[in-house]
Amino acid sequence: MPIGSGIRAFAITEQVDETPTIRTVRLDGSMHAQPGQFVMVWVPGKDEFPMSISYPGERFGITYKVVGEGTRHLSIMKPGERIGIRGPYGKGYSIEGRNILIVAGGTGMAALAPMVEQAVASGASVDVVLGARTQSELLLRKRCERSGATLHITTDDGSDGSKGFTTDKARVLLEVGVYDMMYACGPERMIVGLLQLSRTTGVPMQASLERYMKCGIGICDSCAIDGKHVCVDGPVFSHEVLSKLSELGRTRMSPSGGRIPID
Amino acid sequence: MPIGSGIRAFAITEQVDETPTIRTVRLDGSMHAQPGQFVMVWVPGKDEFPMSISYPGERFGITYKVVGEGTRHLSIMKPGERIGIRGPYGKGYSIEGRNILIVAGGTGMAALAPMVEQAVASGASVDVVLGARTQSELLLRKRCERSGATLHITTDDGSDGSKGFTTDKARVLLEVGVYDMMYACGPERMIVGLLQLSRTTGVPMQASLERYMKCGIGICDSCAIDGKHVCVDGPVFSHEVLSKLSELGRTRMSPSGGRIPID
């Protein structure tokens, strides 16, 4: 928990539609970060929320789904307008092994795309399972293809790739392939499913979690899950830690600190 | 003006009589400093005042004349008792040249003793003029002799060495010798005299000044002399700077900031 540098303002250089509901915003500045680390994004006058760094380095960027007021406002901001950023925060993925399986569901590919590229660059053989509700929502597909990884598409509605969930495809790959490590980001029930597979196949795993965040720096306790703090101990956790989390897939905390069930 | 580390407490290891009116106190700790730099010495409950570091390094020490309440209290403190120290502060002497003349009057040798040792160690040929009112007040004489420098003693009353002032002896030496630099510390009228010699002989000079100090860190203006601050711009000044000081040898400031003549 080193003392951070506080909020910095960055101008938007461009906004790119990735899917009908997901956009990428690129910013005029650089941010070096491990894959899986996040920033707190301040949309002035509206909200501040955590977002994975989907494009690290120069002209860094985040890839966000429009789900509420804050993200909607971000989506209508124009190049030249500025937002506040603090971070990078948290612990990202550590790249290990020669044979790697990466599983991304929903917006999960935002956190995993830099991971895919770096894993391929490290010389590993990389299988990527990319899943979405439907074909048009498959996130950063082209970027994955270009990376040199082997892409396996799943859609809930069968509009592309195999019909079904990412966990189904991951099960098949884990049964036939030999993997040193599995990396995941996506809905919590997907993480729970993959953790089960990790347990049965013995393939270790690292997964990124999401919790409501206020401070982002390990002080307010709002992102707590069984005493771990997603903002500083995570968002990426190893399967050892994940297996011990009694709240995983069950409850999360609301902004007031009350416990609510995970859908 | 870098941000300092604040006051630290040090236990007294010993108190040594140097002359009937001057003692050295050694402290349980180390302090690395240039010759000529000073510390602010806090005698708890009494006073805090500036003192040159006469023994830098391990078990560092200061050599002080008992002139008032603060120094009197320091003089009766026993080994094991503690004082507060902040520093080192200020700009010390910079050792330059192969032929060096060092002139110390009164307690001036407290600041100059480390200078003598380092100059000799640097391979320079070093002449030292050490002056005092009377023989018993000649400060750190043995230490100078041991250093390998050539010692020239003067006393006001003629009880040792040549009778007269350090400036008289310095004039003689400057007339016959060839010096690259003159270093001085002592009463201000001595500095003024030497500055005159420096001007006529063309031998450059560095001298340490004393002014009433409160902050010691360049913020309160109480040690100002013509806009220079003895605590941060000095206490050691070059002859170029010294020649421009209209207040040198004339006025100094009292604790209230009023100007008083220098005796």
Place this chain on the structure above:
Amino acid sequence: MTGLEVDIAGIRMRNPTMLASGILNETGRSMVDVAKAGAGAVVTKSVGLEPREGHPNPCIVELKCGLINAMGLPNPGIDAYLEEVAFAQNGGVPVIGSVFGGSEEEIAEVAKRMASAGVAAVELNLSCPHAEGLGAEIGSTPDRVKRICGAVKASVEVPVFAKLTPNTSSIVSLASAAEEGGADGVVAINTLRAMAICPELGRPILSNRFGGLSGEAVRAVGVRCVYEIFDTVTVPIIGVGGVTTSKDALEYIMAGATAVQMGTAVWSDGPGVFSDVCDGIGKFMNANGYESVEEMKGIAHR
């Protein structure tokens, strides 16, 4: 009491450090972890009668020497929170329940429910500088402080600590009022009312605009407050504000604090800061011939 142990209003603590309110204490589990990391006691999050989301984000600003926060007293309401308090008891150290409210009656009621969860004491947050109608807004006059303490004392059996605001011309008069109202101890200080502005965006960073400054920046103010209070009141004082090292804790203790709380240091140094501070105090005591923390209390007043 020997070594690091202290007794505060009858509460025995293995060491003089406590987790401050509002830091890693939304969940019982986090409080247990902080206790395991070495804290001598944990204070809970400040809790009110009803659930409250607190201020929207951004609610924290990182500075070079501290934090500004405007959490806005988020909490799930005392009834839901009692479960966390109960869990916190597993930490094996005293749990002190922090409560807030908008009136004497409300605070007394929350305190009563808090006490029912078996806390060792209740701490009254009369000092949050950024929540309308709560905290400092009702804790800035001696008269009100006295009445609130009186009301709470009448409703609970456990010791009552009043946490005071430094945003006043006389924290001493607030402390005296708390004592007169029957408080068993005072806690000083809560955060200093503060603000940060982002020049590029030309607006205050916090959604609430105003927040509270904590950490290194405020220590010298907190030590001064404790020193002043010690000269006037006789009930024990808990020192808070900018404690990160054993030296900082010792400043508070010598100023007159029986114990210290730490909040912002958990951010800058992690929860290990509790055992680091305690180790440092222990070493200092050995090196300086002190046999108990009590012995050092207030000695800077000699």
Place this chain on the structure above:
Amino acid sequence: MTGLEVDIAGIRMRNPTMLASGILNETGRSMVDVAKAGAGAVVTKSVGLEPREGHPNPCIVELKCGLINAMGLPNPGIDAYLEEVAFAQNGGVPVIGSVFGGSEEEIAEVAKRMASAGVAAVELNLSCPHAEGLGAEIGSTPDRVKRICGAVKASVEVPVFAKLTPNTSSIVSLASAAEEGGADGVVAINTLRAMAICPELGRPILSNRFGGLSGEAVRAVGVRCVYEIFDTVTVPIIGVGGVTTSKDALEYIMAGATAVQMGTAVWSDGPGVFSDVCDGIGKFMNANGYESVEEMKGIAHR
């Protein structure tokens, strides 16, 4: 006014930075040097009727993010000091004379003599937190602040600025009182009352025990004060406290300050800090399309 120039109560400054009272302003020559180093105006040391030695040493404590000082208003008395004020005029920037006293009459008298030296304005130190019967001890109630400002206004022609204490529950009411008393501007903030203790020696470091905290540590409090005052008073505000970078100065300006003063930064960064801050403000204005400092004033209130 274009570029860095500002006008405050009719005083034209080439840039919005001033030397704060009590820092490098015991001598006229030092003030001239600070002006040459880039300050847009210089405030003098706070001066009283009679000579005063101030508190004995130690009178300063260096902290990680600021200083605590208890100089205790040393000064040679207004009559002796006028010579320094006269010399300070050689800096080529407005000189603002800071004065203190123990009563309305005394302050008015010192202000009158100060004005005779041709200062551009007088600044009333109603806020020093460590001098008995002076400064904050008489400047902490709105009523007194109003009366003092009124008395001074009646005795001088030049603009009068009231420098206020943040050691209060409402600096806004002090600012309003100053305005009602006729002050032409308010200066916020003076130092926060604070203390540091040396654990090994078991005593407060300052001979006066209490001192005033300045520097980085207090900036967020100062910015908050200026922001609050700007919402209520219409006279110009001069922001002080922890300004070291152009970003810090911009925080104050956007909170509502017309100009800023710097003190502690002269210690941490040297007198070159004035031109550094001004350069930074200039660059920021270019990059962000502002044409005058005035244009940025108070925009964080939008």
